[in-house]
Amino acid sequence: MSKAIIKTAKGEMTVEFYDKDAPNTVANFKKLAKEGFYDGLTFHRVIPNFVIQGGCPYSRSPETAYKAGSGGPGYHIDCELTGDNQYHDRGVLSMAHAGRNTGGSQFFICHSRTNTAHLDRNHTCFGKVVENVDVVDDIRQGDKILSIEVIED
Numbered sequence: 285m286s287k288a289i290i291k292t293a294k295g296e297m298t299v300e301f302y303d304k305d306a307p308n309t310v311a312n313f314k315k316l317a318k319e320g321f322y323d324g325l326t327f328h329r330v331i332p333n334f335v336i337q338g339g340c341p342y343s344r345s346p347e348t349a350y351k352a353g354s355g356g357p358g359y360h361i362d363c364e365l366t367g368d369n370q371y372h373d374r375g376v377l378s379m380a381h382a383g384r385n386t387g388g389s390q391f392f393i394c395h396s397r398t399n400t401a402h403l404d405r406n407h408t409c410f411g412k413v414v415e416n417v418d419v420v421d422d423i424r425q426g427d428k429i430l431s432i433e434v435i436e437d
Contacts, residue, residue, distance in 0.1 A: 286310070286437055288317060288411075291430040292327075294422040297393075298415035299377055305367025306410040309379055309387070312361050313410060316389055317432035321357065328352035329392075330425040334399050337380055338429055339390035356388030363387065365405045372400035375413035375420060393420050 290297045301310045329337035343352040380390035
């Protein structure tokens with residue numbers, strides 16, 4: 285199973301990917317991470333007891349931060365909703381989108397199962413924080429993603 289380390293000023297979160305259940309979403313995230321796409325982006329949306337969301341390129345610069353939440357990598361990927369692990373729970377990494385099959389680079393990590401059941405099989409779960417999940421609770425809106433290191437098995 286492949287992994288990644290999401291590095292932030294608040295700490296590092298180790299994610300284990302759902303390679304089997306969401307192979308295209310995992311491949312897309314890993315590709316963007318390896319290219320440095322996420323480096324310097326912020327968690328532009330933080331809703332306590334729900335999710336932290338990042339991955340919008342508009343969040344990189346103060347000049348475009350007002351558009352944070354509306355950007356992507358310039359393409360869309362299809363949702364993958366039929367795998368076994370499509371259950372939003374604490375630490376789950378999932379693809380954000382503006383409607384079915386419109387995801388690209390934005391992702392969110394769940395604080396808990398509270399308020400997330402409606403996301404099951406609507407947003408693609410593609411990994412889970414398996415080390416330092418408490419960092420999710422420490423992230424505040426505007427906190428930066430320093431880098432994401434992909435670890436292939």
